[in-house]
Amino acid sequence: MPPEAVLLESRAMRDSVMGRTEVLDKVKALVLLPDGVHATTEGVADYFVVHKEAVRKLVQRHRTELNANGLRVLRGSDLQEFQRDNVSLWGRGYPQAKTNLTLYTRRTILNIAMLLRDSEVARAVRTYLLDIEERGRVGVPRQDGNGPTVESLDHRLTHVESSLAGIGPVLRDLAPVIGRISVRLDRLDRRLDATDRVVCAMSLRLSDLAEDVRELRYGPRPLPRPHRHPGSRARRRDQG
Missing domain, CATH: 1.20.5 (Single alpha-helices involved in coiled-coils or other helix-helix interfaces)
Structure with a gap:
């Protein structure tokens, strides 16, 4: 099995397993916002059992990579709309940010698990990822005779x-x-x-x-002659 440091040090290795977001729920239950897609900084800190300041500092150091994997910061009208939607889904008091709100998808949280050093939960996620990678590398089948597992x-x-x-x-x-x-x-x-x-x-x-x-070249068109009845000439001769 490759050492755990390979995920901490190699972005290429992290990118290769970024689709394995199901690992998060296998290691520990992940609590998301009512939309079922995002988590806040506090939720991520609770998942990894670290202080939220540790999450913020990690985001500052690796913002480009995390942005590529779904990290979003809402402000202004986007923040108001998101909070309004989640308040209606939450059904009770919902903690609202004053000026901005950082949101993490499952993919972002998995990315943090491969970067966060001082967390037993993050270490367990990395170990699980490496186990899956090792099984795939040695060719352990992922299906049985009845179809996908x-x-x-x-x-x-x-x-x-x-x-x-x-x-x-x-x-x-x-x-x-x-x-x-x-x-x-x-x-x-x-x-x-x-x-x-x-x-x-x-x-x-x-x-x-x-x-x-x-009309300038050929003159005006001639007016059409009035139609005469065939018997008019004969009557005129008779009268003459």
Whole structure:
């Protein structure tokens, strides 16, 4: 089995097992916010049995990596909306941040477990990860003759949950862009309508101008002769 330090020191090794978020619940029950996706700094500190200041300092040192694995800091309207939704789900007093709120997904918490040195829970998570990695490396089968194991299905479900948690922030960030595109498309539609009206008016004017040019060149069109009844000449001869 590779030494535990490989996860502490190698980001490539951490990235290779980042999808194993089911390990967190196998080591210890993980308490999430009412949305079932995120935890606060206090919740992460309680899970690893460390002071929340230790979690904050680790976040400061590894913010880029943790951001890549789902760490979010809510402020302003995003924070107010998130707190309002969680208050309705919580159903009782909910601790609310005054200016910002740091949120951790399962993937972020697993990332912290591979970085946090002074925590027995984090060490147990790393050991579990290395055991799984070792079994996979030596080719221990993960399925029996009846199909996927419960562990395999649990891992797939957790991976789907983690992917959905990552899609949410992306869609939220895209919403203003989509709104601006929609406004620009509406403006373009109005411009096209105005252009169509101008083109129709120009077409009518060109048609009138073409008729004026023809009259200048060839003279006015002759008026049509009145229609006479065939018997009118005979009556005139008889009268003469």
